[in-house]
Amino acid sequence: WPQRAWAAVLYAAPAALCLESALSEQGSIIHVGVARQRAMLVEPHGVRIHHLAHLDERTLWNAGPPRLRYEDAALDVACQAVSEFDAIAVLADACGSRRTTAVRLQQTLDARRRIRRRRWLKGVLADISAGTCSVLEHAYLDRVERAHGLPRAVRQQRSDSSVGVCYRDTEYGRRLVVELDGRLFHDSASARNRDFERDLDAAVDGRSTIRLSYQQVLDRACHTAAKLAWVMHGHGIAVTGHPCGPGCVFGKLDLAA
Secondary structure, three states: HHHHHHHHHHHHOOEEEEOOOHOOOOOOOOOEEEEEOOOOOOOOEEEEEEOOOHHHHHHOOOOOOOOEEEEHHHHHHHHHHHHHHHHHHHHHHHHOOOOHHHHHHHHHHHHHHOOOOOHHHHHHHOOOOOOOOHHHHHHHHHHHHHHOOOOOOOOOOOEEEEOOEEEEEEOOOOOEEEEEEEOOOOOOOHHHHHHHHHHHHHHHHOOEEEEOOHHHHHOOOOHHHHHHHHHHHHHHOOOOOOOOOOOOOOHHHHOOO
């Protein structure tokens, strides 16, 4: 891979590795960035050439081979991600690798004049930096609960458990608890153990617990809402609900059955 990367950069010189190729030494495609004003180049097999603005200031020219700064490359990959979950995974992996931090990514984002998903990306990076999951919590409320007309949950309900006082993310009729697990990396065994203990305590009190993460909420909101409606129905919680739009799978439910 390094030899292929060097060959691609030298072919398009002055050029630098970009996108995924600037993040890790793997992948069948070598992504190379050149200045935006450069003429179009014929792409050799296995090489993709991208015309980038502000290439000089975004590139580590002394690296071998030259490559975009890690923060710039990570943001570019996140912006091109197919799904929001994939974008979050890119940023979380970047921070989890210890090659950068959420703060440095935020600073790079702020320095960009134009970038897709700016406001959303700022929220995700703020969550990663603070260790919270407000992006996930808001998405659940907006895309799953409200969009499909599910019953309104009681949020951040104080509860006593065997591991101390805790706050349930969402609770429906004291019969069902939905916890939103937005932790992306560096999760500790003790933290997960506390979660399992809380779930067990809820079961003792007669409440079931469901844990959701980013992919269920961001990428499969309709399927998640439909499954939650069935669970609520099974727990005797009154739920009608409705599709969020054309093609929504919620419309295929028959909760009267």
